[in-house]
Amino acid sequence: MHPDTLHRVALSRVPGVGPILGRALYTHFGNAEAVFQASPKELKALEGVGDGLVRQIIGAQTLREAEGICRFAERHLIRIRHFSDVDYPGRFARRPGAPALFYSKGVADLNVPRSVAVIGTRKPSARGLQQTELLLSGLRDYGPTIFSGLAYGIDICAHREAMRVGLPTVGVLGSGLNQIYPSSHRNTAHQMLENGGLLTTYPHFTGPEREHFPARNRLVALLSDVVIVIESEEKGGSIITANMALELGKPVGAFPGRFDDPKSAGCNRLIRRVNGHLIEGASDVAAILGWQSSKVGNRQGSLFTQLSEPEQLIVSEIAEAEELALDELGRKLSWPSGQLASRLLSMECKGLIKVLPGHRYRLAY
Structure with missing residues (x-):
């Protein structure tokens, strides 16, 4: 853990200090510890810092809370990431x-070359679930990381x-x-x-409050190269996320549906928009x-070792030419x-090569 992490967490927990002011x-x-050591005069020199906020910082109440957050993070292998980190x-x-500080767990690389958000209604139709499965199966050939919100319906299906x-x-x-919310998705989350x-962006003890989810939706949009809405009513979290992405x-992409299907109304409206x-x-x-597609390279590499x-x-x-x-x-x-003819016939039967007119051969993948 970084030597300044305790004070970074404490600063993020000061009421009135959002991402913009926290960064400033x-x-x-120069570092978060220096913020807590600054004098009231030095603090108030910054725009947006008044007497109330100075008292919050000088009182250092959030330092005690931050100690508990950091202890829990160390015990449970939670990474506390800050905007100044090289892997932010x-x-x-x-x-x-974008958050000045957030918490993550797992092995995911958050700086992957390709990322896709897959989102949708919490009450999908059988068709919506099938579309999610087909989309993810096809995306395997391109190797993106899939982001979603762990919610009921399309989100959990995508994960x-x-x-x-x-x-x-x-x-x-x-x-x-x-x-973890909903608690029924805890096993999948693990x-x-x-x-x-x-x-x-919330400490480990924070429950799922309604006001947290618009900010969660914005993070999904921020982390993704494209947002795909599988199925959605005209209003809802998925449409909010899509609009955030457009901003x-x-x-933003969407699967079309019947014009009279309420579950597709949001998607159809997105498609009708110019973007x-x-x-x-x-x-x-x-x-x-x-x-x-990475399909050719991935498949060729995996098959080659089996030949x-x-x-x-x-x-x-054949690959060279x-x-x-x-x-030839x-x-x-x-x-x-x-x-050679016997070997080529065998490889054709295995689906490794294709025969072209004029007794020419190319790889089948």
């Missing part, structure tokens, strides 16, 4: 509403499906890490720690962001024509 105080004094998420940098297909997934909470994680200049993208599958998400040595030689030659005629391949390998 930290930057002005780049997607938070210089963004309005679980991401784990099933092997994608990292991060739950952004509107409560503390010792107050499983997510193994290849993803949990994130919150941040992030692309709402119609989504039917993972390839649409990739097209919005200009992503290339026999002769098959590896054939794959290497993209496609090869039978006689024979010259490169210096194999008897019968042996």
